[in-house]
Amino acid sequence: MKIILTQEVSGLGTPGDIVEVKNGYGRNYLLPQGFAIQWTKGAEKQVVVIKRAREAREIRDLGQANEVKGQLAGLKVTLSARSGNGGRLFGSITPAEIVDAVKAAGGPALDRRRLELPGHIKTTGSYNVSVKLHPEVTATFPVNVVAAK
Known part of the structure; x- marks a missing residue:
C-alpha cells in the first residue's frame, strides 16, 4: 500500500514522504490515527504543501x-x-x-x-x-x- 505521511513516524519517515507499507499497517493504524493519507496523484501534489510547512518549523542546519x-x-x-x-x-x-x-x-x-x-x-x-x-x-x-x- 502506498501512502503519504502527514506526521513523523519513527522508523518510517517524516511528513511528506511517500512510503510503501503493508496493507494492514496502513489501513488499520496509520490512516485512522491521521499519521498518513492514501496516495493518489492529487494527494501527491499536497506533498509540496506539507514539506513547505515542515521546513518552516524545522531547525535549519x-x-x-x-x-x-x-x-x-x-x-x-x-x-x-x-x-x-x-x-x-x-x-x-x-x-x-x-x-x-x-x-x-x-x-x-x-x-x-x-x-x-x-x-x-x-x-x-x-x-x-x-x-x-x-x-x-x-x-x-x-x-x-x-x-x-
Whole structure:
C-alpha cells in the first residue's frame, strides 16, 4: 500500500514522504490515527504543501541544532502539577505541557511532536526528556515534576 505521511513516524519517515507499507499497517493504524493519507496523484501534489510547512518549523542546519542543544543543557525545567498522597499525579504530564514549561524557563520553542518522554509521567520526581532537534542531534534535558501547592 502506498501512502503519504502527514506526521513523523519513527522508523518510517517524516511528513511528506511517500512510503510503501503493508496493507494492514496502513489501513488499520496509520490512516485512522491521521499519521498518513492514501496516495493518489492529487494527494501527491499536497506533498509540496506539507514539506513547505515542515521546513518552516524545522531547525535549519546542524549548527543551529547544536546551539539549541546548548541552550537546553543549562536549563532548569520545573513543572507543577496537582497530586495526591505519595506523589501520584491526577492525570499525567503531556509533551505540550513540557514545551510550555521549557518556554517559561527561558528556553527555545520546541515542537511537541519531537519530544521523547520516558514513558508516561504520572508521579512527581525528576525525568530526563529527549528531543530530536536534527537527524544527527538529540538533546536531553531534565524535567522536575513537583506537587502543586
